[in-house]
Amino acid sequence: MPVSVNEKATEVPERLTVGFISLLRSLGLKVPIGSAIVFQQALGKVGIGKRESVYWAGRTTLITDPEDLPVYEYGFQIFWEGATDPLEERMPSYQRVTLVTDDGLDAEEEPSEASKEGTDVINLKYSPSEVLWEKDFGLYTSEELNEAYELMKKMTLLGGIRQSRRKISSKKKSQYPDLRRTIKSALRTDGEPIRQRFFEPGERQRRVVFLLDVSGSMEAYSRALLRFVQAAVVGRRQVEAFTLGTRLTRITRELSSRNLDQAVSASSNAVQDWSGGTQLGETLRSFNMEWGQRGVARGATVVVLSDGWDRGDASMMSEQMHRLKKVSYKIIWVNPLKASPGYEPLAQGMAAALPYVDQFVEGHSLNSLGDLACVLSE
Structure with a gap:
């Protein structure tokens, strides 16, 4: 349920950034990743306690085409001011989706309020590390940076392999005869070279x-x-x-x-x-x-x-x-x-x-x- 700007003032700006931009994109507004990052940084500077600060932070960083302004203002009212979306009345009802972190715990959980009321609930399990693989680095927290480093x-x-100047012995015939090893082998057979020896270029990273x-x-x-x-x-x-x-x-x-x-x-x-x-x-x-x-x-x-x-x-x-x-x-x-x-x-x-x-x-x-x-x- 949408809430006012002041009521959201204590939330993490990153969550608000993702939610607001997702809404704008669902309304048809194109928001590049770079603009989203700048918007989040702007929120970190001006705060989210005043309507005017949030409005202008988004307008100056997310809007490049004046024709997109009506869509932006419409989305701003829905997300930041708690306005009811008039399209909701014409939209069909959907099942409620609950995201559950797949942390490997099997402890029994109390049934949710939705389950008690008989509402259809779909539990979608996801792994936090899977989300991290897709997430833009510009939206990372310090903790996520450390987790990403481990990955x-x-x-x-x-880095690929290249041939080195160093030669190594080869068991196969090649274009590089190894005279030293061939002669050494011949000495064991009274000077008769039974088998010719070869070498080949070595490899290194x-x-x-x-x-x-x-x-x-x-x-x-x-x-x-x-x-x-x-x-x-x-x-x-x-x-x-x-x-x-x-x-x-x-x-x-x-x-x-x-x-x-x-x-x-x-x-x-x-x-x-x-x-x-x-x-x-x-x-x-x-x-x-x-x-x-x-x-x-x-x-x-x-x-x-x-x-x-x-x-x-x-x-x-x-x-x-x-x-x-x-x-x-x-x-x-x-x-x-x-x-x-x-x-x-x-x-x-x-x-x-x-x-x-x-x-x-x-x-x-x-x-x-x-x-x-x-x-x-x-």
Whole structure:
């Protein structure tokens, strides 16, 4: 039953955000994920005790087309002011649905009021971790971030296999004869080579380089993505991690601690431009000059985690992506905003980088990072 704004003032803003946006979408209003996140952040700033504050927080963050204003105001009245939806009188009656957390407990429960009254009730069981896999990182609580980190550690990040210069013995005939082992074997038979020996190139994991955008526009996602990168650093060899903002910062050593709190704290102290401006082209130039030529990116899978917003010169971005493309094995761009309905890569930096990207994927949820792990293994 709808309640007034003042009566909802003590509830968690996240629940209100999800409920209100779900209502607007059911009324036909398109609300991108990014707008929903900004709206929730606005509620956290202005509070939910005053009608005017809530109204304008939603109107300025959720409405981009003036023609959508009547729908917004209609939904606002229903959700925030407790107005009765006139459509309800013409809607058929439905069974009541009760969501039950599947926590593994088998204790007997008292029958609900609906059951006592004879109302049909459908119990839908769900697992909290299943909900977490689908949920947008921008809507995570601190507790959910920690739970998500435990799930991230279970992801297999192979990074692909490449041939190494090191040669290993082969039981099969190959194009590389092993003269030393062949002669050594012949000495056991009075110099008669009974069997020719061969070797083949060895294999090793391909290096993975993470470039994490920590600018202000990525604030809603960078804290979750940092945990994903940290899980990769401690979970396998041949991983390098850097942050991009107004400067380039290497954080591989800081993230190498298996204690998450220590790793996050150390990397936060090392990164001086956290939630600051965006100079993607310049920071990529720094990476190419300081680390690309040293071989860190050579033959590696480079993963850029960014929304593509760049205040710098688009030609700089294009040039540096071209240089990076020439030395790397492949470039994967992870953009959390890609999951938004109707998203198009129109941001200046994103548009300039896209021609040099091998795979363009989402990165807004655990499910999308699971898909990324599969892409890295290819």
